[in-house]
Amino acid sequence: MPHHAIEIFNLTYDYPDGRRAVNDVTLSVAPGEKVALVGPNGAGKSTLMLHLNGILNPTHGEIVVGGMEVNDRNLGKIRAMVGLVFQDPDDQLFSPTVFDDVAFGPLHMGYEEEQVYQLVESALNSVDMSGYSDRLSHHLSMGEKKRIAIATVLSMDTMLLVLDEPSAGLDPRARRCLIDLMREMPQTMLVATHDMRLVQELIPRTVIMDEGMIVADGDTVDLLANEELLHAHGLERP
Amino acid sequence: MHIHLFDQFQSGSSFLHRLDARVKIVVGLVTILAVTLTPTAAYPAFVLHGCWIMFLMIAARIQVRPVLKRSLIALPFALAAITLIFTVPGEVIWNLPLTHWAISQEGLARFLSVVVRSWLSVLIAILLSTTTQPTDLLWAFHALKMPSMLLGIISFMIRYVFVLSDEGTRMHRARESRSASPMDGKKPKSLLLWRFKVTGWMVGQLFLRSYSRSDRVYQAMASRGYRGELRRLGTPKLETRNLILGAAVVLVAVIISWSA
Numbered sequence: 302m303p304h305h306a307i308e309i310f311n312l313t314y315d316y317p318d319g320r321r322a323v324n325d326v327t328l329s330v331a332p333g334e335k336v337a338l339v340g341p342n343g344a345g346k347s348t349l350m351l352h353l354n355g356i357l358n359p360t361h362g363e364i365v366v367g368g369m370e371v372n373d374r375n376l377g378k379i380r381a382m383v384g385l386v387f388q389d390p391d392d393q394l395f396s397p398t399v400f401d402d403v404a405f406g407p408l409h410m411g412y413e414e415e416q417v418y419q420l421v422e423s424a425l426n427s428v429d430m431s432g433y434s435d436r437l438s439h440h441l442s443m444g445e446k447k448r449i450a451i452a453t454v455l456s457m458d459t460m461l462l463v464l465d466e467p468s469a470g471l472d473p474r475a476r477r478c479l480i481d482l483m484r485e486m487p488q489t490m491l492v493a494t495h496d497m498r499l500v501q502e503l504i505p506r507t508v509i510m511d512e513g514m515i516v517a518d519g520d521t522v523d524l525l526a527n528e529e530l531l532h533a534h535g536l537e538r539p
Numbered sequence: 540m541h542i543h544l545f546d547q548f549q550s551g552s553s554f555l556h557r558l559d560a561r562v563k564i565v566v567g568l569v570t571i572l573a574v575t576l577t578p579t580a581a582y583p584a585f586v587l588h589g590c591w592i593m594f595l596m597i598a599a600r601i602q603v604r605p606v607l608k609r610s611l612i613a614l615p616f617a618l619a620a621i622t623l624i625f626t627v628p629g630e631v632i633w634n635l636p637l638t639h640w641a642i643s644q645e646g647l648a649r650f651l652s653v654v655v656r657s658w659l660s661v662l663i664a665i666l667l668s669t670t671t672q673p674t675d676l677l678w679a680f681h682a683l684k685m686p687s688m689l690l691g692i693i694s695f696m697i698r699y700v701f702v703l704s705d706e707g708t709r710m711h712r713a714r715e716s717r718s719a720s721p722m723d724g725k726k727p728k729s730l731l732l733w734r735f736k737v738t739g740w741m742v743g744q745l746f747l748r749s750y751s752r753s754d755r756v757y758q759a760m761a762s763r764g765y766r767g768e769l770r771r772l773g774t775p776k777l778e779t780r781n782l783i784l785g786a787a788v789v790l791v792a793v794i795i796s797w798s799a
Binding site for chain 2: 351354356377380381383384385387389391392393394395396397398401404405406408409410414417437438439453454457
């Protein structure tokens with residue numbers, strides 16, 4: 302039986318101060334599927350995402366990624382499988398040069414040097430940024446930074462991309478480039494975003510979160526047609 | 540306001556630019572050592588050192604003026620040695636009026652030597668950073684077995700000093716945009732105190748923002764397999780040609796100090 306890329310069972314997470322961030326979330330994503338995670342600020346989207354590679358540990362519930370339970374023992378393999386791209390590329394790109402950043406993942410996964418060079422090159426190629434490897438990260442434009450940020454996880458040969466607000470802060474042309482890039486990528490994708498037009502154009506399935514809970518899960522076309530539902534959760538039709 | 544850290548580096552293709560970064564660091568350190576070991580009041584040697592450094596700068600085809608300007612940063616620190624002119628016993632050349640403080644010939648020589656030595660040392664360090672990319676310095680220090688933790692700190696600093704200064708600039712602009720004066724032309728009260736207060740808040744804010752950013756950066760690192768140890772790629776082989784060239788550059792400074 303083929304297992305799902307992501308399976309989340311009754312996930313609950315409380316912040317250290319006791320506030321509940323994620324409340325009894327159950328969700329499964331099939332391999333190759335692209336799923337949008339939408340909802341107002343503070344709905345728990347980012348918190349949910351930080352669970353997928355074990356950065357946060359659930360208060361209750363269980364998460365299985367690629368057939369493997371997310372726990373301390375599997376952490377290395379899980380992190381190799383799940384590529385988490387943070388919203389602010391200045392957080393994602395923490396090395397002085399582009400090369401160092403894209404090489405960081407493979408290097409810390411223990412690849413041989415030759416392989417590291419190959420993986421960096423092919424990752425930069427797949428985001429159309431080959432030739433950028435000696436550039437300094439702070440000299441890049443926002444659009445370039447976002448693409449390099451994606452390359453930093455592609456170089457780890459991830460099968461699952463978890464993107465937090467990939468189109469935030471991009472001008473229309475950079476946003477268009479990014480959407481085209483995401484359409485081409487074969488990986489399973491979970492995308493948290495406020496960009497409803499991106500969802501409409503690119504992502505077949507949408508999950509709406511509010512106050513830590515999943516309030517709707519279904520076909521993007523259907524959900525985006527339901528104005529009442531969208532308004533109830535602070536969202537707008539594209 | 541923007542910190543131009545990388546402006547220190549002036550690109551070029553001179554022999555100093557091409558010299559292996561590892562060799563360059565060692566050459567720089569040994570030359571600084573030679574300069575600091577030059578005896579007190581050996582003025583001809585100081586002049587020769589200065590000429591040699593100047594020659595290297597011209598040979599590296601870097602702009603000398605900005606380098607000299609930047610080197611003045613050393614002077615305030617060297618002033619810490621000013622007490623020497625009063626405390627070193629010797630032939631009195633001048634009494635400070637209204638005090639019992641006497642300036643001695645020997646003290647003055649010691650003080651001048653300290654100033655000149657530290658200025659020359661700073662010039663050498665600046666010459667090193669002007670002809671070497673910061674990223675090259677990083678791997679070179681790694682090859683020279685600098686502790687990985689220290690290297691990590693330096694590499695984060697190189698990456699984030701711009702992010703921080705940009706954040707500071709934005710906060711400064713936001714403050715300036717709201718620092719209006721009353722329309723009736725009256726001066727607002729106690730402006731200075733208020734400014735101090737706001738500056739304090741801004742520094743605190745900047746610290747808090749950096750603190751939460753460090754948390755997110757750590758998460759990004761952990762997501763990509765970081766388990767507490769920073770790894771680096773191997774370094775290229777050292778060419779003999781580079782070693783010989785480096786030794787030659789060092790030798791000049793050593794001979795100058797030796798002969799003094």
